[in-house]
Amino acid sequence: MSSPKEDTIAFDYGVWEPVIGLEVHAQLLTESKLFCGCSASFGAEANAHTCPVCMGMPGVLPVLNRHALEYAMRTALATGCTIPPRARWARKNYFYPDLPKGYQISMYEEPLAVGGGVDIETPSGRKRITLTRIHMEEDAGKSIHDAHDDHSLVDLNRAGVPLMEIVSEPEIGSPLEASAYLRALRAVLQFLAVCDGNMEEGSMRCDANVSVRRRGTEKLGTRTEIKNMNSFRNVEHAIDYEIRRQIDVIEAGGTIVQETRLWDADRGLTASMRSKEHAHDYRYFPEPDLPPLVVDRAWVEELRRGLPELPRRRCERFVAEYQLPQYDAEVLTARRDLADYFEAAVALHQNAKAISNWVMGDILRLVRERRLDDALVITEWPVRAESLAAMIALIDDETISGKIAKTVFEEMVATGDEPAAIVRRKGLEQVTDTNAIAAAIDDVLASHPDKVAEFRAGKDKLLGFFVGQIMKATGGKANPQSVNEILRGRLTG
């Protein structure tokens, strides 16, 4: 089997069925780190956000950041997980220069949350991907190898930043299901405002465990774990590549080695990084410096009550309440700020479908052009929701035509002015005066007698030509419906 052409993933693996389980690391949007008061923000000078705790000095003690716990619990509740009565911090021991303590504080045998799931849409309907667990852990620092030839540097700003690891059951059945799962999960995290979900910048990272088995068989194949995919597309391509590679190996009579592989986006392939580490390699043991986490049940219930409306529910409500097509509702609820923007406009002018079209078309195009969608919350929409609603109201009450609206919209974007003011200033009101329209039509017909004769001889296509000429003559302002009616009358009369 050959690898697919760029951007075309066929997803046909013949008798082979892919099995995928994802481990997602999400950086929690807290101000400070997980076990100390240092800032958790990015972009500072190297090692500016450090203290004896996150530098791993001997004799210091960690203190849990309550906000980080709250964010992880909200995620657990939003995904329908069970929060057991007790969780326990564990030391995961390994040696690496960016881990000064020599261990990472994580959770192992007793995670924060178990069960739950994330719903995705697949070609054969809705599917729920079960979550194995959600646990909390601290991030490591960053080694910098390319600054000097003879030595490496370590930046510990990221050491101790709170992460949440969300592990799925091996229930994902294709590369597309994997990206759908990641998108759905990211939407939940963003609606909860617990993680900004930026894969490019690494605030949401994903490792993919991939195996294949013959269709119709139960037993799971040996898996490999793929790292280093920093976009949804990369995830799809890397998993697809890995599935095909495994099938090739097995069909050639070989066996899959359990190992960790790195995705190389430039070369479009995965390459072996190391043999798979096993849990016992890490010498996990309960963290002696932190007491077991016994979560107050009343607090759990309080957090549950405080959950916002989540993407899935909001999507369903958009379909039911605004009679939007499923597709529109999904696009609009992919981001919380986008959904809020849409609803703010609909509240002012009840033409949901028209508003949806403008938001999904012109507004989102501008948002992308300006790269505003990189932010967790877009605060500078190119046009205020109120102004968009007012403009669509002008179309609906026939003050302007849909075509002129494009001009008005451009002017709104350029100047920030209100649509009514722009229409007045530029004299863009639609011409609905039928006498004026009829006069324009007569002018056009009079100057094209040959075309009129052709039309009357049966060349129907010319109707569009006449309409175009009339719109041109009226600066696009003639009411299209009147133009059509009067024109037909003149031509057939």
Ligand code: ADP
């Ligand atoms: P580790 O933490 O060592 O990677 P886990 O048992 O926690 O191991 O599994 C991690 C992920 O691997 C989970 O998402 C799980 O669903 C997935 N997984 C386990 N076995 C397989 C398999 N045979 N094929 C595909 N995914 C698998």
Ligand code: MG
């Ligand atoms: Mg793993």
Ligand code: ZN
């Ligand atoms: Zn610190």
